[in-house]
Amino acid sequence: MKELESKIYQYLKDRDWDNLRPSDLAKSIMIEGAELLELFQWENFSLAKVKSNKEKLEEIKGELADVLIYAIEMSVLLGMDTKKVIYDKLLHVEKKYPVSLVKNKKHDVKSASNYYRIKKEYRKKGL
Numbered sequence: 001m002k003e004l005e006s007k008i009y010q011y012l013k014d015r016d017w018d019n020l021r022p023s024d025l026a027k028s029i030m031i032e033g034a035e036l037l038e039l040f041q042w043e044n045f046s047l048a049k050v051k052s053n054k055e056k057l058e059e060i061k062g063e064l065a066d067v068l069i070y071a072i073e074m075s076v077l078l079g080m081d082t083k084k085v086i087y088d089k090l091l092h093v094e095k096k097y098p099v100s101l102v103k104n105k106k107h108d109v110k111s112a113s114n115y116y117r118i119k120k121e122y123r124k125k126g127l
């Protein structure tokens with residue numbers, strides 16, 4: 001991760017983009033996220049169906065890279081350790097959604113209510 005962070009920092013520095021405002025990076029992350037979402041507009045294909053569509057996968061790869069690069073740019077310019085940021089959040093989410101509460105639950109409307117119930121109960125604990 002450090003090598004990737006260094007490469008991204010150098011990419012920014014070479015272009016005099018190493019002083020971008022965090023708000024502009026946050027906007028860019030969301031704009032690219034919207035471009036990623038647009039690839040699924042009017043579609044709701046399964047994971048297997050999307051994985052079998054090479055053209056769609058290439059489009060997703062491009063937009064996903066845009067999101068990830070902007071996110072890492074923000075992390076790097078704010079002096080964060082990107083790997084630690086991700087690991088810390090994973091630990092938090094693992095506590096919030098323990099395997100015992102979510103494993104073997106279908107991902108449908110009914111399970112969405114289960115998700116919100118778990119989330120609401122977690123927030124009540126003030127964690």
Ligand SMILES: [Mg+2]
Pocket residue numbers: 032035062063066
């Ligand atoms: Mg894009």
